[in-house]
Amino acid sequence: MAENPATPAPANSRAAAKKDLPEHFKAYKHVWVFIEQERGHVHPVSFELMGAGRRLADKLGVELAGVVLGAPGEATDHAVAETFCYGADLVYVVSDPVLENYRNEPYSKALTDVVNTYKPEILLLGATTLGRDLAGSVATTLLTGLTADCTELEVDADGSLAATRPTFGGSLLCTIYTLNFRPQMATVRPRVMPMPDRVEKPIGKIVTHPLGMVEDDIVTKVLSYIPDRDSAKSNLAFADVVVAGGLGLGSPENYQLIKQLAGVLGAEYGCSRPLVQKGWVSADRQIGQTGKTIRPKLYIAAGISGAIQHRVGVEGADLIVAINTDKNAPIFDFAHVGIVADAIRLLPPLTEAFRKRLSPHISDKLAS
Amino acid sequence: MHIVVCIKQVPDSAQIRVHPVTNTIMRQGVPTIINPYDLFAIEEALRLRDKFGGEVTILTMGPPMASDSLRKALTFGADRAVLLTDRFFAGSDTLATSFALSSAITKIGEVFGAADIVFTGKQTIDGDTAQVGPGIAKRLGLTQLTYVAKVADLDLAGRSIEVHRRAEGGVQVLKSPLPCLITMLEGTNEIRRGSMMDALRAARAEVVTWSAKDAGIPDVTKCGLRGSPTVVKRVFAPTPRAEKAQFVDPAGEPPADALINAIFKRAPKLEAELAELSRGY
Ligand SMILES: Cc1cc2nc3c(=O)[nH]c(=O)nc-3n(C[C@H](O)[C@H](O)[C@H](O)COP(=O)(O)OP(=O)(O)OC[C@H]3O[C@@H](n4cnc5c(N)ncnc54)[C@H](O)[C@@H]3O)c2cc1C
Numbered sequence: 115m116a117e118n119p120a121t122p123a124p125a126n127s128r129a130a131a132k133k134d135l136p137e138h139f140k141a142y143k144h145v146w147v148f149i150e151q152e153r154g155h156v157h158p159v160s161f162e163l164m165g166a167g168r169r170l171a172d173k174l175g176v177e178l179a180g181v182v183l184g185a186p187g188e189a190t191d192h193a194v195a196e197t198f199c200y201g202a203d204l205v206y207v208v209s210d211p212v213l214e215n216y217r218n219e220p221y222s223k224a225l226t227d228v229v230n231t232y233k234p235e236i237l238l239l240g241a242t243t244l245g246r247d248l249a250g251s252v253a254t255t256l257l258t259g260l261t262a263d264c265t266e267l268e269v270d271a272d273g274s275l276a277a278t279r280p281t282f283g284g285s286l287l288c289t290i291y292t293l294n295f296r297p298q299m300a301t302v303r304p305r306v307m308p309m310p311d312r313v314e315k316p317i318g319k320i321v322t323h324p325l326g327m328v329e330d331d332i333v334t335k336v337l338s339y340i341p342d343r344d345s346a347k348s349n350l351a352f353a354d355v356v357v358a359g360g361l362g363l364g365s366p367e368n369y370q371l372i373k374q375l376a377g378v379l380g381a382e383y384g385c386s387r388p389l390v391q392k393g394w395v396s397a398d399r400q401i402g403q404t405g406k407t408i409r410p411k412l413y414i415a416a417g418i419s420g421a422i423q424h425r426v427g428v429e430g431a432d433l434i435v436a437i438n439t440d441k442n443a444p445i446f447d448f449a450h451v452g453i454v455a456d457a458i459r460l461l462p463p464l465t466e467a468f469r470k471r472l473s474p475h476i477s478d479k480l481a482s
Numbered sequence: 483m484h485i486v487v488c489i490k491q492v493p494d495s496a497q498i499r500v501h502p503v504t505n506t507i508m509r510q511g512v513p514t515i516i517n518p519y520d521l522f523a524i525e526e527a528l529r530l531r532d533k534f535g536g537e538v539t540i541l542t543m544g545p546p547m548a549s550d551s552l553r554k555a556l557t558f559g560a561d562r563a564v565l566l567t568d569r570f571f572a573g574s575d576t577l578a579t580s581f582a583l584s585s586a587i588t589k590i591g592e593v594f595g596a597a598d599i600v601f602t603g604k605q606t607i608d609g610d611t612a613q614v615g616p617g618i619a620k621r622l623g624l625t626q627l628t629y630v631a632k633v634a635d636l637d638l639a640g641r642s643i644e645v646h647r648r649a650e651g652g653v654q655v656l657k658s659p660l661p662c663l664i665t666m667l668e669g670t671n672e673i674r675r676g677s678m679m680d681a682l683r684a685a686r687a688e689v690v691t692w693s694a695k696d697a698g699i700p701d702v703t704k705c706g707l708r709g710s711p712t713v714v715k716r717v718f719a720p721t722p723r724a725e726k727a728q729f730v731d732p733a734g735e736p737p738a739d740a741l742i743n744a745i746f747k748r749a750p751k752l753e754a755e756l757a758e759l760s761r762g763y
């Protein structure tokens with residue numbers, strides 16, 4: 115990714131620099147997805163990427179492979195089996211007790227070694243804390259290009275990966291190529307790509323590779339792991355319904371109206387960035403470019419103007435509903451259903467009306 | 483102890499406008515700031531220095547005007563500032579940037595003493611890749627500690643550091659030897675104002691300015707455009723959605739009911755799904 119837009123490269127001169135792929139890179143074939151598992155769970159972004167990877171592999175007429183790294187045992191076996199159910203033609207596995215917890219050294223060695231041995235042309239990773247930590251090291255070791263946080267992946271007429279990502283805080287998009295190096299690496303944030311259907315499939319071809327490293331070789335030690343308290347941590351990114359509030363709510367007290375509506379809908383609640391900056395809402399609830407990307411079936415935004423940085427985080431929602439007093443607010447440019455109304459006055463009756471409509475028996479009981 | 487903090491001067495993206503016709507960035511008059519994420523790295527470095535002694539060197543690669551950001555960092559109380567600037571660096575992607583910065587950090591080590599810790603921010607707001615930190619670590623062979631929320635312990639005599647690192651579902655407590663590279667998580671501290679003395683010192687301080695050659699970079703083909711494997715082919719504005727929101731017009735109905743009707747009319751299956759979801763609550 116062009117790192118220094120303050121002194122931008124003339125974009126076209128770069129493209130013009132395209133040469134034929136150096137001979138030693140011509141052996142690089144197939145599309146790979148790094149399957150991220152941590153503490154026994156595969157991160158859903160890995161399967162979202164299997165969906166994207168399938169499309170690319172089909173277009174290129176090549177195979178789609180998953181790469182699973184982990185400690186020997188049930189969790190790793192399960193990750194391998196699931197990777198086939200999400201469309202892998204084959205799975206590369208490095209299984210070693212040293213890989214129990216994520217650490218950069220053994221993980222980047224394992225992935226780099228597998229890439230150097232089996233030579234993929236495209237390597238996709240989730241843009242999670244783990245994926246970004248790993249991708250940066252692996253790309254630097256391989257001295258290849260890495261396009262971070264892509265929102266779109268395509269292959270060109272000549273078979274190059276065209277990776278599109280937001281730039282300048284989301285106000286523009288740019289399409290980036292890694293023309294003369296292999297593999298072409300890209301990361302994608304969770305929920306940006308749709309989750310493909312899972313199809314029950316038997317385990318297929320597995321290629322195992324040794325780690326070639328022992329615990330004593332690794333200088334970083336995991337002393338402990340403090341899991342997030344589930345009650346405190348939101349599951350915002352994966353919720354089916356999300357209700358969010360913005361500055362238009364006017365006060366932290368009014369933010370309760372958002373929580374109340376979310377409660378009735380069985381939804382997660384979120385917010386725009388200023389509410390986090392003001393300390394009204396915790397940072398893990400922020401939606402948008404510098405917060406979470408969401409892909410719910412229903413997104414209700416109240417008192418949110420719809421700035422581009424917010425928009426990029428919610429565009430994947432099936433149905434966007436906006437409540438705003440300003441009929442010219444940008445959010446109405448991308449919401450599906452809008453109402454020009456004062457959210458502070460509309461939210462309480464809306465919550466009540468939803469309650470009645472969704473579980474009439476309960477509200478009747480409450481009423482009696 | 484010697485700490486090097488890498489910061490980047492970025493355009494204040496809150497004020498960036500895109501030309502409606504040509505789709506180019508209207509850069510003119512857009513103020514530049516220190517990448518907001520880097521402030522957390524600067525503050526953490528200053529705190530460690532205040533507690534354990536030593537020096538903090540701020541490093542940036544950018545155009546000559548990036549010295550403004552360095553001077554700003556000096557007003558917070560940093561000890562030294564190094565600007566890496568050269569036409570060879572123009573158009574660097576993350577790989578070329580990490581190459582240039584790691585070369586400069588090696589040179590800083592030779593001239594001012596080896597770094598025990600290198601800090602970067604989590605990511606920039608213009609490049610936004612979070613990849614330069616890991617790139618520097620790999621090139622310098624430093625242990626890489628990303629998304630650090632807290633430096634829990636530093637043992638200079640024993641040459642080790644203990645940090646809390648944000649992982650997907652929790653926090654990893656890691657122990658690593660020095661030297662290491664830390665990318666600092668946002669919201670972990672608040673940048674200090676700096677004293678009057680610091681402000682006066684910053685105004686007079688000399689910013690160490692190095693070209694590629696000064697930084698001991700023997701091979702400029704690894705820098706800038708030429709050293710960048712990625713190629714930006716196209717920059718364009720997001721396509722606006724063709725249709726605008728369908729506005730709900732209550733017309734006699736209570737607005738809440740009108741809105742709900744509009745929602746379910748648009749997505750008929752949603753009602754049953756919501757009823758199912760809300761049952762759990
Ligand atoms: C680098 C960068 C990253 C950013 N990342 C994010 C991000 O991840 N997420 C994010 O959200 N923002 C982000 N922002 C901020 C973004 O640019 C906007 O400033 C922010 O989204 C605006 O929040 P808002 O809509 O709540 O507030 P405002 O823009 O102030 O909008 C408030 C809205 O409420 C309406 N309103 C007022 N009163 C009422 C009422 N009583 N009832 C109903 N409506 C009412 C107003 O008409 C207005 O449209 C980022 C900015 C930058 C520079």
Ligand SMILES: Nc1ncnc2c1ncn2[C@@H]1O[C@H](COP(=O)(O)O)[C@@H](O)[C@H]1O
Pocket residue numbers: 117488489490517519520541542543544576579583601602603604605606607609610611612613614615
């Ligand atoms: N040109 C630069 N000069 C100094 N530090 C940089 C530069 N670019 C990136 N960095 C550092 O690397 C971090 C990650 O940047 P990025 O990979 O662009 O998201 C930033 O927070 C900075 O600390």
